[in-house]
Amino acid sequence: MGEQASTAPEKAAKGVKGARGAGGAAASGGKGAGGAAGSGGAAGSGGKRAAAKKTGAAKPATEAAAAKPAKSVKKAAAAKPAKSVKKAAAAKPAKSVKKTAAKPESRTALVRRARRINRELAEVYPYAHPELDFENPFQLLVATVLSAQTTDLRVNQTTPALFAKHPTPEDLAAANPEDVEELIRPTGFFRAKTKSIMGLAAALRDEFGGEVPGRLEDLVKLPGVGRKTAFVVMGNAFGRPGITVDTHFGRLVRRWKWTEETDPDKVEKAVGELFPKSDWTMLSHRVIFHGRRICHARKPACGACPIAPLCPAYGEGETDPEKAKKLLKYEKGGFPGQRLKPPQSYLDAGGVPAPPLGATAPPATGE
Numbered sequence: 001m002g003e004q005a006s007t008a009p010e011k012a013a014k015g016v017k018g019a020r021g022a023g024g025a026a027a028s029g030g031k032g033a034g035g036a037a038g039s040g041g042a043a044g045s046g047g048k049r050a051a052a053k054k055t056g057a058a059k060p061a062t063e064a065a066a067a068k069p070a071k072s073v074k075k076a077a078a079a080k081p082a083k084s085v086k087k088a089a090a091a092k093p094a095k096s097v098k099k100t101a102a103k104p105e106s107r108t109a110l111v112r113r114a115r116r117i118n119r120e121l122a123e124v125y126p127y128a129h130p131e132l133d134f135e136n137p138f139q140l141l142v143a144t145v146l147s148a149q150t151t152d153l154r155v156n157q158t159t160p161a162l163f164a165k166h167p168t169p170e171d172l173a174a175a176n177p178e179d180v181e182e183l184i185r186p187t188g189f190f191r192a193k194t195k196s197i198m199g200l201a202a203a204l205r206d207e208f209g210g211e212v213p214g215r216l217e218d219l220v221k222l223p224g225v226g227r228k229t230a231f232v233v234m235g236n237a238f239g240r241p242g243i244t245v246d247t248h249f250g251r252l253v254r255r256w257k258w259t260e261e262t263d264p265d266k267v268e269k270a271v272g273e274l275f276p277k278s279d280w281t282m283l284s285h286r287v288i289f290h291g292r293r294i295c296h297a298r299k300p301a302c303g304a305c306p307i308a309p310l311c312p313a314y315g316e317g318e319t320d321p322e323k324a325k326k327l328l329k330y331e332k333g334g335f336p337g338q339r340l341k342p343p344q345s346y347l348d349a350g351g352v353p354a355p356p357l358g359a360t361a362p363p364a365t366g367e
Contacts, residue, residue, distance in 0.1 A: 110257070110258070110274070113256075113310055114258050114271075115275065116310060117256060118279060118283055118286065120307045120310070121289075121290055122282070123306075124290070124306050125285075126345065127343065127346040127351065128289045129345075129346065131152040131288075131337070132147060132156060133156045133160075133339050134236075136237075137212035137237035138168065138169055139163055140232065140233055140236060141200065141225070141237075142159070142163075142197050142201075143156075143159050146158065146159070146184060146187045146197065148189070149189055151338065152338040154187055154188075155187055156340050156354060157186065157340070157357035158186045158187050158357065160340070160356075161183055162183045162184060165179075166180070169200075169201040169202075169205045170205050170210055171201075172201035173205050177194055177198060180198060181194045186357065195224075196223050197224065199222075199223030200222040200225060203222050203223065212233065214234060214237075214238040219234070227245075227268065228244055228246060228264060231244050232244050235281035235284070241280040242280055243271055243280045244281075245264040245268050245271075247297075248288045248290075248291030248292060248295075249267070249284060249287050249288055251291060251295075253287065255295065256310075256313070257312045259271060271283075292329060293328060293329045293332045294306075294327075294328060296327065299317050299318060300313075300317030300327075301317060301325070302316065302317040303317075303318055303320050303321040303323065303324030304321060304324035305324075330351070331346070331351040331352065336352040336353060336354050336355060337352060337354055338354050340354050340355075340356060
């Protein structure tokens with residue numbers, strides 16, 4: 001009877017997958033065998049086997065039915081996010097590359113943008129001018145040489161005493177070097193500059209009859225005179241077009257992507273090819289004005305810049321309009337300019353003359 005009792009649970013166990021079903025069968029077998037020994041009758045044992053069969057078969061079947069969906073759900077939950085993450089990881093880089101890819105600017109587009117910037121600057125600075133005080137070509141030549149490694153303001157505060165004592169090339173060439181050094185000391189590098197301006201004065205006296213020549217090839221032969229100085233003199237004393245590549249001009253044209261050159265002669269050539277010659281002198285003044293007032297070297301006032309939509313470097317400086325306004329210099333920020341005797345157009349636009357040497361005034365620039 002023990003063998004018969006174990007037969008029914010084994011059949012029930014066949015309908016159950018896993019170890020749990022087998023355990024149920026063994027338990028049922030034990031109950032079946034004990035029932036047969038205690039009653040001594042086949043009927044009681046058969047009844048228990050039938051109940052065990054029903055119970056044992058139903059319970060594992062229910063558990064199996066509950067287990068299978070959970071397993072499939074778990075697989076689906078694990079598989080689907082992994083698939084979507086994989087797709088997202090593959091898609092995002094491609095999308096960002098597409099956004100950041102910039103279309104190269106054609107030569108025609110560059111010329112149009114450069115000339116539009118010049119027109120915009122002409123409206124912003126209709127009073128743009130050379131920021132060195134001078135009354136004749138000789139004074140402008142000397143002042144330009146002295147402006148190296150210092151501000152135009154410092155030169156303008158220094159030259160009145162120099163020209164009062166040595167008004168002509170002949171006077172300066174015959175001066176005592178120590179006296180000249182003392183007069184121009186505020187401009188810095190005064191010994192080297194004394195040698196240059198006394199040397200060019202002697203050359204003007206000996207080779208050009210005491211007159212400043214108006215040709216580039218003659219000007220660059222003078223001591224301390226390079227192409228930049230020559231173009232300043234030619235454009236502002238003789239009305240001959242020239243591009244002045246100083247530190248402000250070079251910085252801005254590179255920010256605007258007019259050129260990548262850093263050598264002044266190459267910058268001059270590259271920019272000159274974008275504009276007609278008739279624009280060169282005033283273009284130089286406007287760009288330098290903008291560099292000194294708004295587009296500073298260390299912290300440009302991008303939020304107050306009138307040509308921001310045309311500038312590839314927008315965002316390098318302060319973009320908040322209110323904060324940017326506080327960065328404006330000279331007449332744009334309500335400060336005195338660099339010239340002690342500026343042109344009337346500058347004064348009409350609200351510009352204020354610079355104070356003489358030794359006088360106190362609000363700081364106008366840090367450059």
